[in-house]
Amino acid sequence: MNDAGTQGMRVIQAGPLAMIEDGGRVGVRHLGVTQSGAADWVSLYWANWLLGNAPDSAALEIVVGGGLTLEVERATRLALVGADLDARLDDTPLVPGKSFAVREGQRLVFRQPRDGLRSYLAFPGGLEAPEVLGSRSTTPRERLGGLHGDGQPLKVGDRLAWRGEPVDPRSIPEGLLPPMPQPGCRLALVPGAQIGEFTGSSLYAAFNADWRVDDRADRMGVRLRGPQLMSLLGSMISEGIPLGAVQVPPDGQPIVLLNDRQTIGGYPRLGALTPLAAARLAQCLPGQEVRLVAVSRERAVADYRWVMRNFSDGGPASR
Amino acid sequence: MRAGIETTAMDVLMVRLFDTIEESNMAWIIAADRALRVAFGKTLIDLVPSYTTLMVHYDCRVLSHGEAHGRIREALEYLQPADTQAGQRHEIAVWYHESVGPELQRVADRAGISIDALIRRHCDHDYCVFALGFAPGYGFMGLVEEALATPRLETPRRKVAAGSVGIAGRQTAIYPLPSPGGWNILGRTAVPLFEHARRGDPLLKPGDRVRFQAVSRDEFEAQGGDTTPLEERP
Numbered sequence: 247m248n249d250a251g252t253q254g255m256r257v258i259q260a261g262p263l264a265m266i267e268d269g270g271r272v273g274v275r276h277l278g279v280t281q282s283g284a285a286d287w288v289s290l291y292w293a294n295w296l297l298g299n300a301p302d303s304a305a306l307e308i309v310v311g312g313g314l315t316l317e318v319e320r321a322t323r324l325a326l327v328g329a330d331l332d333a334r335l336d337d338t339p340l341v342p343g344k345s346f347a348v349r350e351g352q353r354l355v356f357r358q359p360r361d362g363l364r365s366y367l368a369f370p371g372g373l374e375a376p377e378v379l380g381s382r383s384t385t386p387r388e389r390l391g392g393l394h395g396d397g398q399p400l401k402v403g404d405r406l407a408w409r410g411e412p413v414d415p416r417s418i419p420e421g422l423l424p425p426m427p428q429p430g431c432r433l434a435l436v437p438g439a440q441i442g443e444f445t446g447s448s449l450y451a452a453f454n455a456d457w458r459v460d461d462r463a464d465r466m467g468v469r470l471r472g473p474q475l476m477s478l479l480g481s482m483i484s485e486g487i488p489l490g491a492v493q494v495p496p497d498g499q500p501i502v503l504l505n506d507r508q509t510i511g512g513y514p515r516l517g518a519l520t521p522l523a524a525a526r527l528a529q530c531l532p533g534q535e536v537r538l539v540a541v542s543r544e545r546a547v548a549d550y551r552w553v554m555r556n557f558s559d560g561g562p563a564s565r
Numbered sequence: 566m567r568a569g570i571e572t573t574a575m576d577v578l579m580v581r582l583f584d585t586i587e588e589s590n591m592a593w594i595i596a597a598d599r600a601l602r603v604a605f606g607k608t609l610i611d612l613v614p615s616y617t618t619l620m621v622h623y624d625c626r627v628l629s630h631g632e633a634h635g636r637i638r639e640a641l642e643y644l645q646p647a648d649t650q651a652g653q654r655h656e657i658a659v660w661y662h663e664s665v666g667p668e669l670q671r672v673a674d675r676a677g678i679s680i681d682a683l684i685r686r687h688c689d690h691d692y693c694v695f696a697l698g699f700a701p702g703y704g705f706m707g708l709v710e711e712a713l714a715t716p717r718l719e720t721p722r723r724k725v726a727a728g729s730v731g732i733a734g735r736q737t738a739i740y741p742l743p744s745p746g747g748w749n750i751l752g753r754t755a756v757p758l759f760e761h762a763r764r765g766d767p768l769l770k771p772g773d774r775v776r777f778q779a780v781s782r783d784e785f786e787a788q789g790g791d792t793t794p795l796e797e798r799p
Contacts, residue, residue: 486619
């Protein structure tokens with residue numbers, strides 16, 4: 247552990263959005279507090295794995311890049327997984343999916359998305375920040391979490407510290423790290439109980455149309471553009487909303503709800519993307535085409551367990 | 566207790582107890598909340614009660630769908646309604662004034678009464694807390710008497726001040742944090758709802774009862790209230 251107050255990295259330029267995120271807030275949604283946490287949790291988990299951290303340790307979620315510049319004040323080893331944001335360590339391009347050593351005085355710059363939208367920068371032992379309701383995740387809307395506990399994204403002058411020491415370098419075994427979603431990428435959806443309330447033509451369209459990610463896309467939800475879907479339910483009494491819920495407001499354009507969604511809501515739903523599919527959607531830039539593919543609950547759970555095995559005993563960490 | 570159990574996501578089940586919003590639902594919702602927490606124990610990730618439902622998010626690495634379904638059935642089989650008198654009763658001081666409650670006139674006009682009568686009638690009822698949601702510590706309360714029911718604003722405000730007390734339809738609520746919102750705002754309270762929620766112990770819990778009390782500007786300020794007028798609508 248570092249001595250209290252030891253810093254290790256300074257924010258020189260903030261970029262459009264970089265926030266501390268971890269596995270999110272668990273067990274607090276009945277308070278009206280959102281789940282929060284890394285939107286592409288799979289990339290977060292791998293970034294932490296590369297450093298030997300607990301998979302849900304706090305890291306930086308860097309959206310778009312846009313000039314985010316960090317200056318290293320203390321040598322260490324970092325890991326970068328997720329989108330290719332044309333990141334450089336001084337003049338050396340950084341390829342996501344690997345860990346790398348940094349020296350005092352070097353600068354990390356994240357420029358613009360080349361493949362995917364969000365990149366995760368992990369630190370030894372996870373980033374230091376106050377735990378708020380059991381998590382360090384930043385939720386600006388709720389003023390919770392982040393570096394100072396008040397929900398603010400990183401800003402110029404912020405100084406980052408981490409909680410552990412670097413371990414021996416390790417690399418992700420071939421084929422385990424999912425690529426960033428490509429055009430037409432298929433998003434697995436578990437149909438929900440209200441699916442029978444949609445018209446037949448809407449159901450056909452939902453699973454056969456190309457959906458385009460709208461500009462209105464953030465950590466709360468991603469709006470999809472395509473054929474108009476019609477539900478016979480209209481609006482309902484508000485009830486809990488799971489991660490990935492595909493809700494259809496009266497304009498017929500579905501909204502997929504992600505980590506910072508409200509805890510309850512009253513629009514009819516087709517079902518919910520699987521957690522793996524929600525992580526993939528979080529990497530899609532506006533304009534990208536996606537497809538919705540219905541899967542069974544059993545298949546979704548099997549896929550999820552398969553991925554989670556990487557991060558538990560018997561996973562590649564212990565092989 | 567007869568309950569519908571619906572698939573909501575890969576690892577989420579919706580327990581549906583009722584079809585309509587009634588104050589009498591709450592005794593059952595609270596009892597079901599307790600029973601489900603016991604039944605799931607450490608395999609529970611989150612439990613989100615609402616007006617008529619409870620959403621159960623369980624750990625699908627350790628529980629199968631069938632096991633989760635079974636635990637819900639067992640938990641609800643011999644359910645008895647909770648004692649609603651056990652819920653807390655809160656008296657919440659509100660400064661009703663047009664500078665911080667710009668829809669006082671609109672709601673009064675719709676009801677065909679004076680602003681003073683509106684304030685009296687908004688304060689003349691114990692409201693039931695139905696559900697938390699929208700923001701940390703935000704409690705949806707009701708039911709507001711039919712005559713005062715007012716639909717949401719056509720264009721929501723970009724920013725409603727923390728502590729704002731509003732009406733939408735037959736519900737009433739307090740904004741714990743500054744946030745966008747479309748409710749008709751009548752006044753403001755100094756009660757720090759957000760700070761309670763941030764500590765994990767919200768002031769208002771489902772099944773609690775709330776009575777509003779009109780206070781003067783001086784009293785509101787003495788309680789630490791912020792008298793900055795609500796922003797103009799965009």
